[in-house]
Amino acid sequence: MSLSTRSSRRAPSHHEMRSSTLSTTRSSSAAVPPLVTSSDSVKVSVRARPFSLRERTSDSASLRCCLRMDTASGTVRLFPSTSSTASSLAGGESGAPPSRAALQPNSGPVFQFDHVFWSVESPDACGASPATQADVFQTIGQPLVQHAFDGFNSCLFAYGQTGSGKTYTMMGADVSALGGEGSGVTPRICLEIFARKARVEAEGHSRWSVELGYVEVYNERVSDLLGKRKKGGKGGEEVYVDVREHPSRGVFLEGQRLVEVGCLDDVVRLIELGNGVRHTAATKMNDRSSRSHAIIMLLLREERTMTTKGGETIRTAGKSSRMNLVDLAGSERVAQSQVEGQQFKEATHINLSLTTLGRVIDVLADMAKKGAKAQYSVAPFRDSKLTFILKDSLGGNSKTFMIATVSPSALNYEETLSTLRYASRARDIVNVAQVNEDPRARRIRELEEQMADMRRTMAGGDPAYVCELEEKLALLEAEAQKRAADLQALEREREHSQVQERLLRATEAEKSELESRAAALQQEMSATRRQADEMQALNLRLKEDQARKERELMEEMEKKDEAVAEQHRLVAEKERMLLQTVSELEKERRSHENVMASLQAHQQRLMEALEDKEQSNAQRRALTMEKEQLQIEWQQQQQQQSSYIERLIDQLKHAEQQFACRERIHALLTEESECRYWILDDHAQMLNSLQHRHADERHTYNEGLIHNLQKSVTAAERRALMAEVANTELTQKLDEMSRYHQLSQSELRAQISDLNALQTTLDHEQKQLEGEHAELGKAHKQLERAHAKLEKTHAALTEANAAAELELAEWKARATSGDTERCELSERLARLEGEHAELGKAHKQLEGEHAELGRRTPH
Numbered sequence: 001m002s003l004s005t006r007s008s009r010r011a012p013s014h015h016e017m018r019s020s021t022l023s024t025t026r027s028s029s030a031a032v033p034p035l036v037t038s039s040d041s042v043k044v045s046v047r048a049r050p051f052s053l054r055e056r057t058s059d060s061a062s063l064r065c066c067l068r069m070d071t072a073s074g075t076v077r078l079f080p081s082t083s084s085t086a087s088s089l090a091g092g093e094s095g096a097p098p099s100r101a102a103l104q105p106n107s108g109p110v111f112q113f114d115h116v117f118w119s120v121e122s123p124d125a126c127g128a129s130p131a132t133q134a135d136v137f138q139t140i141g142q143p144l145v146q147h148a149f150d151g152f153n154s155c156l157f158a159y160g161q162t163g164s165g166k167t168y169t170m171m172g173a174d175v176s177a178l179g180g181e182g183s184g185v186t187p188r189i190c191l192e193i194f195a196r197k198a199r200v201e202a203e204g205h206s207r208w209s210v211e212l213g214y215v216e217v218y219n220e221r222v223s224d225l226l227g228k229r230k231k232g233g234k235g236g237e238e239v240y241v242d243v244r245e246h247p248s249r250g251v252f253l254e255g256q257r258l259v260e261v262g263c264l265d266d267v268v269r270l271i272e273l274g275n276g277v278r279h280t281a282a283t284k285m286n287d288r289s290s291r292s293h294a295i296i297m298l299l300l301r302e303e304r305t306m307t308t309k310g311g312e313t314i315r316t317a318g319k320s321s322r323m324n325l326v327d328l329a330g331s332e333r334v335a336q337s338q339v340e341g342q343q344f345k346e347a348t349h350i351n352l353s354l355t356t357l358g359r360v361i362d363v364l365a366d367m368a369k370k371g372a373k374a375q376y377s378v379a380p381f382r383d384s385k386l387t388f389i390l391k392d393s394l395g396g397n398s399k400t401f402m403i404a405t406v407s408p409s410a411l412n413y414e415e416t417l418s419t420l421r422y423a424s425r426a427r428d429i430v431n432v433a434q435v436n437e438d439p440r441a442r443r444i445r446e447l448e449e450q451m452a453d454m455r456r457t458m459a460g461g462d463p464a465y466v467c468e469l470e471e472k473l474a475l476l477e478a479e480a481q482k483r484a485a486d487l488q489a490l491e492r493e494r495e496h497s498q499v500q501e502r503l504l505r506a507t508e509a510e511k512s513e514l515e516s517r518a519a520a521l522q523q524e525m526s527a528t529r530r531q532a533d534e535m536q537a538l539n540l541r542l543k544e545d546q547a548r549k550e551r552e553l554m555e556e557m558e559k560k561d562e563a564v565a566e567q568h569r570l571v572a573e574k575e576r577m578l579l580q581t582v583s584e585l586e587k588e589r590r591s592h593e594n595v596m597a598s599l600q601a602h603q604q605r606l607m608e609a610l611e612d613k614e615q616s617n618a619q620r621r622a623l624t625m626e627k628e629q630l631q632i633e634w635q636q637q638q639q640q641q642s643s644y645i646e647r648l649i650d651q652l653k654h655a656e657q658q659f660a661c662r663e664r665i666h667a668l669l670t671e672e673s674e675c676r677y678w679i680l681d682d683h684a685q686m687l688n689s690l691q692h693r694h695a696d697e698r699h700t701y702n703e704g705l706i707h708n709l710q711k712s713v714t715a716a717e718r719r720a721l722m723a724e725v726a727n728t729e730l731t732q733k734l735d736e737m738s739r740y741h742q743l744s745q746s747e748l749r750a751q752i753s754d755l756n757a758l759q760t761t762l763d764h765e766q767k768q769l770e771g772e773h774a775e776l777g778k779a780h781k782q783l784e785r786a787h788a789k790l791e792k793t794h795a796a797l798t799e800a801n802a803a804a805e806l807e808l809a810e811w812k813a814r815a816t817s818g819d820t821e822r823c824e825l826s827e828r829l830a831r832l833e834g835e836h837a838e839l840g841k842a843h844k845q846l847e848g849e850h851a852e853l854g855r856r857t858p859h
Contacts, residue, residue, distance in 0.1 A: 038152065041368075042400045042429045045140060046076055046420065047117035047131065048408050049165035055409050064410035069118040071128045076116055078108040078417055079410075111420045113427070115139050119165075120408055133181070136169060137188040140401050144323060145192045147399040148300050149200070149208075151319030151435035155326065155393035156185065159357075159422065160405035161415040162330025169405055170327045171271070185403075186296060186325050190267045193298070204305070206318055211258040211299040212267060214274035215241065217386050218292035219349045225274030225294075226257045243388050250392045258299060271296070279346070291329060291346040293353065293386050298323040319437045324393060328354070328386075331415065356384035358422055364395045365428035399433050402426050627769050634762050641755050648748050658737065665730065 048069060055063065068077045117131035117139075140156060147154045158166035172184040197208045214225040227239030241255045261267050279291040302318030329350045363379040381391045393400045404423035406416040 038399070038434070039430060039432045040399065042394075042402055042426050042431065043114045043140075043143075044423045044427045045115040045117065045136075045401070045403045046111075046113050046423060047136065047165065047169060047403055047405050048120055049168070049405060050120050050130075051409060052163065052407075055407075055411070065120070065408045066410040066413045066416060067406065067408060069116045071116050071118060071131070074113050074116050076111045076113065076420060078111075078413070078420065080108055080413065109417070109420075111424050113423065133169075133172065133184060133188070136403070137185050140403065141185050141189045141192065144399070144401065145189055145196060147433075148193065148298070148321045148323050149196060149319075151302075151321050151437050152433045153322045153392060153398040153436065154400070155324040155390070155398050156401045156403065157324070157326030157328060157390070157393070158403050158405060159328055160330060160419050161407065161412065164330060164405040164407050164412075164415075164419075166330060166405050167327055169403060170325060186271075187264060187267065189323075189325070190261075190298070191264055193300070194263060206302050206304045209301045209303070210261050211301075212261050212270055213253075213256050213258045213297040213299070214270060214294070215253060215256065215297070216274075216278055216292040216294045217353065217389070218279050219346065220353070220385055222253065222385055222389070223277075223292075224253075224256050225277055226259060226270060227255075228257065243385055245388075245391075250397060251389060253389070256297075258297075291350070293329050293350075294327045295389065296325040296327075298325070319435065321436055324390070324398075326390070328357075331418075353384045353386045356380065356387050357390075359383075360387045360394060361422060361426050361429065365425045367395075368428050368430045393431075395429050395431060397433055398431055400429075400431055623772070627773055630765070630769060634766065637758070637762070641758070645752065645755065648751065652748060 046069070048067065051063060066079055068079070069075070117136055118128065119130050119132075121130060123129060144154050144156060156170075158170050160166050168184060170184045170186050172180075172187065173182045193210060197210065201207050212226075216223050216225055221238070222241050222243060224239045224241050227241070241253045243251065244254045245251050259266075259270055261270065274294075278294060299320070299322055301320045304316050304318040331351060331354050360379045360381060367377070367379075379387075379395065381387045381394075387394070392398050402423060404419050406412075406419050
């Protein structure tokens with residue numbers, strides 16, 4: 001039962017209710033009702049951004065407006081920059097839309113859209129104020145949220161040239177400030193989803209869960225921006241996922257990480273995490289140009305709750321939906337963006353994917369208009385990863401919204417015209433969306449609605465009809481509970497099968513990984529075998545080379561033997577020259593040893609001078625530290641003295657206050673005693689007058705009165721006496737306080753004079769220390785100058801020493817080479833002498849043989 005049917009249904013009568021109840025009961029075991037579908041075209045909106053800072057600061061042509069919007073009718077009219085109208089577009093205020101007087105019929109193409117948003121500072125053609133982010137959300141975002149909770153898949157993608165405001169419309173100016181006035185459609189949708197989720201869950205019938213995924217399509221590869229990177233991997237390591245298609249699930253991303261979110265802060269954290277690894281770069285057209293297509297995926301799942309008569313709670317799956325929020329990379333002309341290298345490759349992939357998206361839109365629009373007569377029957381979704389992911393959103397199971405962002409500047413007329421043409425073609429695409437709800441769960445929900453209608457009808461009905469309805473209601477409740485229990489069991493089996501499927505996929509992945517490792521090991525073994533064969537061949541070649549070299553060496557040895565005779569002739573001369581060279585080297589060696597001894601002595605003197613300088617520096621640092629310590633102690637003494645003086649002054653003030661207070665008390669007691677003396681005199685006078693007046697008449701009465709007066713007089717005298725004693729004690733105490741105050745003042749004056757003397761002494765010591773510090777500074781400067789001279793001298797001596805050492809090493813090398821050469825010559829001479837001796841022996845033997853032959857030969 002659809003929502004529109006339920007909302008428009010009137011209240012049934014008793015007869016209609018009875019017949020409908022009977023029919024419902026009879027059809028309770030019938031087939032599951034068909035899916036709820038909705039056929040609708042893609043809703044397309046256009047938004048014109050304000051003039052950018054680059055356009056405001058460039059030439060006047062950038063501030064000419066090339067379009068005019070009418071938000072009331074949803075139309076957009078373009079004005080070619082080469083027409084006469086374009087020259088008068090800025091008539092009046094810069095950046096304002098052209099006036100009606102400047103417009104001419106058919107002066108430019110007109111496009112019709114579902115909604116248009118004019119965000120330029122000046123009003124649009126109908127006088128409406130510029131559109132805000134909240135206006136865009138109310139028009140596009142609210143229906144998306146409603147479709148999501150109704151169980152429909154939905155999609156919103158922003159299309160336009162680079163720098164036209166796609167990311168601002170989708171996300172806002174600053175991701176970290178999501179939720180404010182500048183927030184885009186995406187954070188506002190998330191806020192509305194969480195608010196509606198809280199309202200629905202407050203009713204207690206269902207609970208919704210929200211999961212978020214974030215991917216990008218970069219250079220025709222899909223990367224999971226929330227995927228977990230390997231430990232120890234590089235920060236820019238990509239986590240790629242594969243695009244798959246399932247007969248019932250549709251297109252999905254295998255291996256994508258989905259994170260459950262409960263508030264906007266979770267969404268902001270995940271988006272910031274994804275943006276940290278997303279590919280962006282600065283171009284001539286945009287300071288922060290997106291170099292990839294970004295897709296935020298929101299998955300909503302409902303879990304319905306049902307309570308049986310026995311109090312058992314049954315939870316069943318309800319509706320589910322998927323929302324894709326796509327921020328496409330901007331189309332750009334390389335001549336304008338002036339990109340090169342890697343950015344040129346990125347721009348090529350972006351333009352190819354957007355071209356494929358345009359082809360898909362053209363084919364789908366043509367199929368929607370012409371039907372079977374269309375030129376193409378299948379859209380090329382698989383030609384690009386972007387269109388493959390958006391396959392369900394374009395002509396499939398989805399409620400799709402498109403917002404095309406354009407620039408109002410006349411310099412971007414061609415790009416704006418191309419964007420509007422694509423957006424206009426997209427309006428012809430028709431999607432057939434269906435509610436993602438299990439048929440059994442939908443049947444249970446309809447049974448619950450019927451039971452609620454029956455309970456409302458039972459209120460105030462006749463008893464017989466109510467009894468019949470109660471029986472029917474019990475049947476419906478039993479059927480609903482049975483279906484809910486069956487559905488819950490199916491859910492458990494489905495979850496178990498999903499777990500088994502995940503385990504199977506993990507096992508297959510592990511198996512494929514092991515197979516890949518085995519293949520790698522096999523390749524490594526074959527490579528090792530090839531290397532072993534190559535080593536054997538190399539060994540054979542080395543043996544052949546060694547034999548050849550041995551033959552060449554033997555030939556060279558023969559040549560050297562032939563040259564021995566020539567060397568014999570030069571041995572004596574070389575030995576003489578060698579002995580002469582050795583004697584000269586020995587003389588030079590002794591002279592260099594003398595120079596080295598003098599240099600070492602001079603270096604020792606320099607080291608002693610440096611040690612003296614370091615000792616003087618240490619003394620200077622000790623004096624400086626002692627001075628700083630004295631200054632710190634002097635400051636501490638000053639602080640202690642000032643605090644002590646302040647305490648003494650406070651004590652003096654307190655004593656003065658006590659003295660003034662006691663003087664006031666003494667004055668009050670004096671006044672009281674005087675008043676009491678006056679009262680006593682008055683009583684005495686009254687007594688005398690009474691005695692003279694009533695001496696004779698009331699003698700007895702007066703005697704009692706006199707006696708009472710005498711008592712009062714005695715008491716008054718006693719009180720006056722006590723007051724006088726107290727006054728005397730107070731006077732003594734005041735005298736003591738005055739003496740103590742005088743003593744305290746004298747002690748304070750003495751201490752102040754001592755402190756002044758100590759201050760003078762410290763000032764004098766400080767001046768002495770400053771003088772010593774100045775002298776030490778002068779001595780330090782003199783030592784630094786001497787140290788600089790010593791360092792220069794040391795450097796010169798070091799250079800001389802290094803040169804001498806180099807020269808000595810050279811002479812030693814020469815002597816060593818001469819010794820080596822002499823040894824070689826000596827060895828050769830010994831060999832030649834041996835050969836000469838052998839030749840001599842052979843010569844003597846030949847001479848003996850010749851003599852013997854001579855003797856034997858007759859003359």
